[in-house]
Ligand SMILES: Nc1ncnc2c1ncn2[C@@H]1O[C@H](COP(=O)(O)OP(=O)(O)O)[C@@H](O)[C@H]1O
């Protein structure tokens with residue numbers, strides 16, 4: 603297998619030009635199709651910054667200042683806004699730490715889960731809804747046929763986190779990023795949600811996953827590569 607994701611000497615800076623502080627120091631790693639790679643580090647070490655760079659995104663006040671972030675043929679670090687809009691959600695998807703923050707509270711869940719499939723034109727509304735219900739079943743969500751009619755506040759935190767995974771998987775992306783996807787949940791729910799993510803990941807073999815985790819929270823199914831990333835912080 604050849605590397606599908608290739609991050610090479612990624613550098614991200616924060617702050618105004620001239621007084622910028624480097625928050626990601628020349629990080630390199632690769633990920634093959636079907637592989638799960640864990641990115642582990644303490645809080646504030648740069649995990650989310652690295653994960654977001656795979657979407658070609660830097661948070662306000664930050665910028666990708668060096669290196670390349672290839673997903674397949676595309677260098678996410680060098681694409682313009684229109685090119686990024688075309689690949690985000692379709693080719694690379696992101697499951698955030700807080701599902702509550704990722705969902706719009708005033709729209710029904712199904713509308714939000716299928717939105718990227720309709721926006722990218724990869725399937726019809728009927729196909730997207732059928733696919734969403736299928737994912738709800740695979741993610742062990744209750745009442746898979748009707749849960750999409752509810753609003754985000756009408757489901758539990760663990761269910762909303764699974765629904766965010768369904769939202770990320772709807773277009774069958776080539777790369778899915780789980781950024782501490784269970785940190786906001788209690789410990790027993792974390793185990794159930796991680797198992798559901800693992801089961802659904804195994805049913806779709808063609809994509810790779812980057813799992814972001816705090817120290818000590820990584821499961822046994824992740825590849826561990828001591829040379830994959832450099833220690834972050836204070837330029838060490
Ligand atoms: N917009 C920003 N401006 C300045 N510094 C930032 C900004 N966003 C994040 N940082 C800094 O970058 C570092 C890495 O943040 P982050 O990637 O969120 O870490 P992690 O996900 O590992 O907790 C932190 O020290 C944080 O303070």
Ligand SMILES: [Mg+2]
Pocket residue numbers: 649650651781782
């Ligand atoms: Mg983070």
